[in-house]
Every structure is written in C-alpha cells, then in structure tokens.
Amino acid sequence: MTDVTATHLSPDEAAAEALALAEDILGRAQRVGATEAEVLVTTDDSALTRFANSEIHQNVAESSRTVNLRFVAGKRIAVMSSGRTDVEGIRSLVNRASAVVRTCEELEDWAGLPKPSTAGSLVQMVGAWSDATAGASPELRAEAVRAVIAAADEAGVNAFGSFATSAEAIAVANSAGIRESQSRTTAQLITVHMSPGGGNGYAESASTDASTIDAAALGREAAAKARASDNAVSLPPGDYPVVLEEYAVIDITDYLGYLGFSALAVQEDRSFFEPGRKVGSDLVSLVDDGGDAAGLPMAFDYEGVRKQRVPLLDAGVCREVVHDSQTAARAGTTSTGHGLPAPNPYGPFPLNSVMAAGTTPRDELIAGLDRGLLVTRFHYTNTVHPKLAIITGMTRDGTFLVEGGKIVGPVRNLRFTQSYLDAIAGVSAVASTRKTLRGFLGSAVVPAVRIDAWTFTGATEH
C-alpha cells in the first residue's frame, strides 16, 4: 500500500529542518555579496473537507514549501520567493536575487534588518501545536462532517461548511543574527445550516487542537438557529440597538486592526488612532497577544521578531499600535513583532486580537434590549470611509427581532452602513465568555456584545 503521509517529522524536527534550510540559503546569499539578508521558510501540510447539501463535495490536501529571500545590497533591496528548494532551485533563487538587487533603487530610509530579541531564548509557545491536528486524516475529517450532517438531518435542515486542518513550520534566519523557528497547527470547522422554511444558522470553532472541536455541538447550534429563523419577516431599516454574536464581533476587531492599529496607517495619517484618544466605551479593551493560548499562538512574526503583547484599546482609550521593523525605525522604536513577509507595502497588522471578556452572562445580553436586533454574523463587509471606520455589509444566517428582552422572531437580512468606531463607543454590555475564531486578519478571541445603536440602511428579500 502506498504511504500517503507527506512528512514523518516531529514538530521540533520540522522546525529545525526549516531553520537549517533558511540558514543554508542565508549563507549562500552572503557569499554572493548580500550586505544583509533574511530568509523565511514556510512548510505547510494542510487539508480541507468541504460539504454542501449535506454531503462532502470537495476534499483536498496539499503539501507545500516556500522560501522568501530578502536580499540587501547597501540600501538596495530585492525579494525573491520560490517553491523550489532543491539545490538548483536554491542556487537560481540566490543568483537571481543577487542580479536583480543591482537594478533596484536605493531605499533612503532603510534601517536595516531587525536584530535578535533581547528577551532570552524563545519559550515554546503553550498550545501552539497539537498532534491530533497534525495527524488528522481524511477519515477523521469525514467523521466530523458526518456528525455535523447528522445534527442537520435530525433537525430536518441541510448542512454546508468545511473542516480544515493544517500543520506548518516557520523559520526565519537573517544576517543580523535572528534564528527563530516554530511549528504550529490550526483547525477550523464552520457550518451554515439551511432550512426548507428559509431559515439559516451558523456555527464556527477554531483551535490549535482539532480534537477539541465538537462537530456535533456545532451542528446542533447551527441547526437550531436555522429552524428558529424560518419564515423571517421584513423589518424597515433604521437605527436599532443590537446584540452581536461573536461571529459578528470579530468583523469589528478585524477592521479596527486593519484600518487603525497598524503603525503604517498612523504614519500615513490614514488611521483614526491617536494615543490617549477615547474611541470606545469603558467596556471595550483589546490587545494583540500572540502568546495567548486561548487564541492561535504565534511566537514571532515573518521577520523573526518575537511577538509582544500590545495593548490596543484600554477601557476604550487608544494605547499603542503594532510595528514591523520598518515602521519601528521610522518611529524611533523597536518592532513589536507584527511584520508580514517582505516586501510588504501594507505595513504591520495585529493578527492575534484578544478582546477582554465582560461580566454579563452571554444569555442575558438580549435581556437589556427593549426593542432591538440579535445578529448572528455579517456578510461581505467593506470599508466606505477609512478614517471614520464606516463599514457596510449585510447580516446573515440568523437575524432576530428582540422586544422586552425576549426574541420575538426572525427578520430578513438587513444592510448596514455603520461607523465601527461609533459601534464600540456604544457598547453597553460585554459577555463574560468568549470564542476563538478566524477572521480575515488572523485569529481573534472575542465575546458577544450589546451596542446601543446600529444603523441599518437597507433590506433584502431573504
């Protein structure tokens, strides 16, 4: 029988192998004239089982390795990437970088590659790796999917979604002395359930450990929501207080991170961020913490700089922004460990947002709504005005009218055009529990919240 396993390496061996490759390429770059060089190696074994109409319809796996070489000659910089890591591929990569860099313009404010962190040896991240995730087989993923589908069948609805598992090794070596490597795993299950009565429901869970994801429970959550949102009625757009479930809250933390908490956004004057500026209610505190085991931990960024815990909002007050080495040099400070792979004209981003839990039991959030809406999640949000953080998008997969603190019934989906800054200023209650989720900007640990006013500007037919 053919062995289908891509790698037999332990996480430590995989990280060490990636680092050894990075060091080898770094040495080659220096030997052909690089005055500075940085090598990022990423190895990924991932798989995803996708289901729709209560059956598996797509089921994929990949094994990949990518090398990213930042080759510096004085103040000229070229970046080469390649998926070829055989001897000839590496030789070609380095030689091309050496040739290309001579044609590049000098970057006048180039401050050099980052230096090793002074915080001592790297502590292995707690909870970053799971053997269960790394060893997840097609059969295990199918079993989880069948559990989701069984919950849907029991409720008389159809299941749609995906179950993804991945194991990656990341290593960075640079000419300033950085040598970092890490193995990490990620698992995520999402499901949308659709009812014959027109109702939709949603559930999601993300974790480093696939064995902690309760597929059947997620299936039941989405199925119950789908049934509860059958026969939705129209509601006129307007301003309503809302309770946002965690699946919607992550969109707010992601957009605030994307638009505001990047040092580059501040340096280019396109951010709302000003140190000490009060933008949120006292109940809103947000940090970026790559070391929080409740999230999906990362030890260092794609420049090899160890991640610092960065307070972004403290009781609604802007505190700090995240830096990569380039923005840090311009600001006269040090990188916080939030750089992306070079070249990176987009700047650093917070990829591990953690919002503080509140004191309100989650189930009691809607008790505070005299008349408002419970929103499960948002769909296809986009920026209308960046500095005011005005975002438009739709509700999706379960929107409910609440009166007198109780759910009255489902309503059809609504469009909103809403400043997310105004939204966090209007937070009047924060749930005492949180969920770990993946958004468009990495992972986040977020609670459900109640917000005093949300501007809905349109409606759709379902």
Added chain:
Amino acid sequence: MRDLTDRALNMAQTLGASYADVRVVRRREESISVKTGKVEGVALGETEGFGVRVLVGGAWGFASSHRLELDEADRVAALAVRIAKASATALRRPVVLDDRPPANGTYETPVEEDPFRIALETKITDLLEADKRATSVKGVTFTESMYAAQREWKTFAATDGSYTEQTITHVGSAVEANAIEGDEHQRRSYPDAGGGYRAAGYEFIRSLDLANHAEAYGEEAVALLTAPQLPSGRRTVVLDPSQLYLQIHESCGHPTELDRVFLTEASYAGTSFLTTDKLDSGFRYGSDLITIVADATAPYGMGTFGWDDEGVAAQSVPLIQNGILVGYLSSRETAPRIGRQSGGAMRADGWNRIPLIRMTNVSLMPVPGKSLDDIVADTDDGLYLASNRSWSIDDRRLNFQFATEVAYEIKGGKKGKLYKNPTYTGITYEFWRSCDAVGDASSWVMLGTPNCGKGEPGQTGHVGHGVSGARFQDVQVGVGKW
C-alpha cells in the same frame, strides 16, 4: 512532463479512480511597488507543483504537492484516492460528468513585448516617473503605484486521453493618489482602483501612459477634500466603465455561477437568487438593452484561455440576452444537471487548488446608437460615478452597495461639480431593469480584476469584463450618516 502526469493518472486508476486529471503548473510573478516616490518593494516569485483530482465511487478527492518527482506522483495520487473514499462516506448525489471530446493542443497568450524580457530598470523607471508626478501635486499626502506581471505554464492531462499545454500571461499597473485632511481621506486611481490589467505584454503598460495621467488624478484627489458630500436621494446615474465592470462582476458574474446556484458555495461566498427555475421561466434580469456574455475567447481578457482546467475548450456563453436569463457559468459536473454541456468555466488558482466555476470574461455588450459621451449629453440631471472604492452584496447577490472614488454632477448634459464619498445601493434585478442606455463600441474596453475571491481554501481568480458604460434611472445614492 508526460512521465509525471502518466504516473499520477496510472496510480489513480490502479487504485480505483473512474476518472482522474492532473495539472502541473509553474507560475512566475514579478511585482514592483512604489510609495510616494520610493521603491518600496521589488519582488520576483516562482512556484511549481502538481495537483491530482480523482473520482472514486462518484466522490471527489484532490491532493497536491510541490515536489515534481515520480514517487511523489504516486503518493499524491494515492492520497487523492484515499480522500475520495473518505468523501464517499458522506455522499448523496454521485458525481456525473458531461461528455466532452478529449482536449489536445497548445495555447499561448498573444504578447507583443514580453514583460519578463523588459529590463527591470525600465519598469522601475516608468513606474517611478508616474508616481513622482502624482506626488508632485500640492496637497497629495501619499501615493501608491504598482506594476505586476504573471505568467503561468500549465499542463493538463486526464484519463480520457486529454493533454494540453498553455502559457498564460497577465500584466497590470496603476498609480493612486491619496489626499488626507483631518478625518477626510480621498483617493483617485488611474486607470481604475486596483489597477488596469490585461492578458497582454508590456505594450499594454505603455499604452496606459501612467505618467501623463498621474497629475490630473492627484489634483482631483485633492479637490475632493473640499467637495460637498453627495446628498442622499434617488437619482439618474451614469456608470463609467471603471465602476460598471465591478457592478457586472458582483451582480451578474457571481450569481450566474452554477455552483452557487446549486448551493455548493453556501458556507463561504453564498448562493444565488438566479435559481434554475428562473432559467426555465425566462426571468427578466434587466432591460432589453442588457446582453451579457461569458466569453473565454475575448482578446485581452484575463479570463481568456485555450481550455479550462477540466479540458473544456474556450467558448462564448450567453448569460443574459436582451434582459432575459439564458445561461450560466458552468462545469462538467453542474451543466448536465440543467441538461447542458459545460460552458468551460472551471479554473484553479495554481497547482494546489481544485478548479471551481469562475468567471471568464463576463461582459456587457455594447449597444449601437449612443456613445458614452452621447449618454451624458442626453442626461439632463444626474450623476456620473467613476472608479470603485468599495463593494458589498448580500449572500444571494440581491442587495448591493457600492462606493466610488468620485461623483460628477450632470446638469443639462454636461459633467460639472464634484461630490465626495459617493455611494449607491439597490436590488440587482431592479437596478438592471432600470438601465435605459448602454454605450456603443466606441467606449467599450476590456477591464478586469486579479482579485476575485472564492472557495475554501481560498482562491484568487483573474477575470475580465468588457464594458462601455451605461445609465440607470431612479437609483438610491448617498447611503448612511455622514
């Protein structure tokens, strides 16, 4: 390459696959980014690998690897079969593919000036010049300019005897000026937001003539800072090609994807209101002026190729004919379910992704009679909206909202004062039914986007849109609180 594709296909069949295909893909990319007169990044990338897709017991499996080695072909094919067998444990409708003749041959994007043979210094100099001109405008806070080129060598082989080789080349470039004052951030982009892209060579970049447009766009970004906010109301709206192409993309391209119609994208991108009963009943999607085709043979389109990633030959598929829904973007699996043959719209984002139904070149056909200038001249009171700034549409592609970089008032047939932060919203079929003028061929241009997202794991597609500009009546503009 045949030894590797044969090896993978043989292994898949030996292990029980009733059908298998393999794609070997090598992709080369080059990009230059300039910010406010400085070259921020020069990046060259290369990736290669292969993916094996198999059908076992009517269920799909797919596996891929970056290692182009014969023993790896065995491993990956075997893994794909194992995955397919796992899929079969949760299968309700076994996959049936349409019949199509085996595909054989080669295809190459026509290119006049090979972008990968133009000296890097030349490309940097051209881009820097454009960026510096935008930067030179008083009041411009920062600029961003980009150049990108991609070439993909793709070999496709299948157990039915298909074997094709294609070389696809795409290039794009843009200059963008940003002006910021207080909370106001205004932006103008040339040729449009996100860049002008085509299946072509460096001759297309030269034709854009970025440098000679940069200052005017910078000046307009600055002027927008003091322009009045677009008031809320219902207005006549003329959409410039730089916005209309995205309107087509979101409200026609995506909802005519047959996989969305059959709900297989429900958990991520969503579904479609254009259900198959609407095909049977001749649903009125738009006014009589609206004819939209998906044409994978159109010159310059980023959705142009020889064969799709299932080996189906490139073709032109009518989607909307004189306002009536007549077809879908389809695949070998989905087309038979509506009694048709695949329209050849299966495209994969590289070696490590499965093909999905994607747009090819979804284009609004020009209507003889009025140029875009004539349409403006024929508009007594309206707005002219150009260059997209943001987009959003619901999960069935009905309720949309777009923001554009700029709105010009139209009074008495002439474009006049600027409005800032324009937005408009509507329901897809109501909007297209309100179209009362489509530009003729004189303003028809092939545009497109390299950033069409779909699927899990995520895929980014390069798609084209031919468009000439059009006018719509009674459109809600100025959404939200400002």
